[in-house]
Amino acid sequence: MLAYFGPQGTFTEQAARAFSATGDLAPYDTVPATLAATRRGETDASCVPVENSVEGAVPATMDALTEGAPLVAVAETVLAVRFSVLVRPGVTDPKTVASHPHALAQVRHWLAANLPSATAVATTSTAAAARSVLAGEFDAAVSAPVAVRHYPLEVLADDVADVRDAKTRFLLLRRPGPLPEPTGHDRTSVVVTATDKVGALSELLAELALRRINLTRIESRPTKGRLGEYRFYIDLDGHVAEPRVGDALAALRRHCPDTRFLGSYPKAAAGGARVDDEEFVAAAEWLASVREGRGA
Numbered sequence: 001m002l003a004y005f006g007p008q009g010t011f012t013e014q015a016a017r018a019f020s021a022t023g024d025l026a027p028y029d030t031v032p033a034t035l036a037a038t039r040r041g042e043t044d045a046s047c048v049p050v051e052n053s054v055e056g057a058v059p060a061t062m063d064a065l066t067e068g069a070p071l072v073a074v075a076e077t078v079l080a081v082r083f084s085v086l087v088r089p090g091v092t093d094p095k096t097v098a099s100h101p102h103a104l105a106q107v108r109h110w111l112a113a114n115l116p117s118a119t120a121v122a123t124t125s126t127a128a129a130a131r132s133v134l135a136g137e138f139d140a141a142v143s144a145p146v147a148v149r150h151y152p153l154e155v156l157a158d159d160v161a162d163v164r165d166a167k168t169r170f171l172l173l174r175r176p177g178p179l180p181e182p183t184g185h186d187r188t189s190v191v192v193t194a195t196d197k198v199g200a201l202s203e204l205l206a207e208l209a210l211r212r213i214n215l216t217r218i219e220s221r222p223t224k225g226r227l228g229e230y231r232f233y234i235d236l237d238g239h240v241a242e243p244r245v246g247d248a249l250a251a252l253r254r255h256c257p258d259t260r261f262l263g264s265y266p267k268a269a270a271g272g273a274r275v276d277d278e279e280f281v282a283a284a285e286w287l288a289s290v291r292e293g294r295g296a
């Protein structure tokens with residue numbers, strides 16, 4: 001059973017279908033509730049959104065990944081994001097438009113140009129907005145195009161997006177267990193809390209640069225403990241099974257004892273810097289031979 005950030009008709013449900021061979025899916029209304037179901041063992045895995053090309057990171061996911069027992073990403077997928085504006089049959093001039101904050105932010109200009117008198121209202125997800133429109137709470141929902149298959153609403157506008165080719169990345173997370181095999185095109189995610197001292201962050205980044213590891217994303221979120229204390233979410237190219245990536249993670253762990261590993265998994269699209277591991281492997285073998293008295 002695969003938990004996903006629902007209800008039915010979210011973009012996340014589409015992403016979850018891409019991960020599930022059996023289609024055995026269970027919707028949860030929030031990201032923390034989705035991950036909690038997997039932590040409790042009620043579901044084998046969770047599918048949640050992690051980052052959007054227009055609006056950036058999904059804060060609910062970042063926080064939920066560090067609050068509670070560890071979960072580890074084993075796969076990712078990327079979906080193109082375009083919206084439909086859904087209304088109850090007969091509604092032509094909506095006064096309220098509901099959606100997930102990330103979705104509202106991605107259609108801000110379209111709303112200003114096409115529904116200037118409508119008030120935008122945040123809901124927990126794009127499909128929760130469609131559900132609320134059906135219940136008569138709001139007049140229109142900015143939803144995934146598939147939502148209209150689940151909720152008997154009408155499409156007021158289709159193919160809505162301020163930025164063409166917007167994309168959202170989703171993760172498949174499980175309780176810690178065997179890791180996916182390295183493929184040569186992997187991403188590793190990790191979260192660290194940098195100590196409050198001069199150069200702390202640059203020391204961490206230097207550990208990656210020294211090993212020629214490509215950093216693909218760094219985001220910060222407050223720890224919620226002390227003002228000014230932040231966690232850094234780091235994505236990098238490579239797999240923890242590769243010597244230089246493993247070395248770098250051990251170095252991060254030396255700097256930050258509360259480092260949390262969030263997974264090594266194949267990238268949805270091939271690309272990024274591919275670093276040849278050969279010289280790192282050769283150097284490790286040379287060192288082993290020196291230590292064992294076989295070489296110099």
Ligand SMILES: O=C(O)C(=O)C[C@]1(C(=O)O)C=C[C@@H](O)C=C1
Pocket residue numbers: 005009010011012013049052058081100102103124125126127144168
């Ligand atoms: O509400 C949904 O349909 C979701 O799956 C969430 C979400 C997001 O968190 O960014 C996913 C993709 C879109 O960018 C808008 C909303």
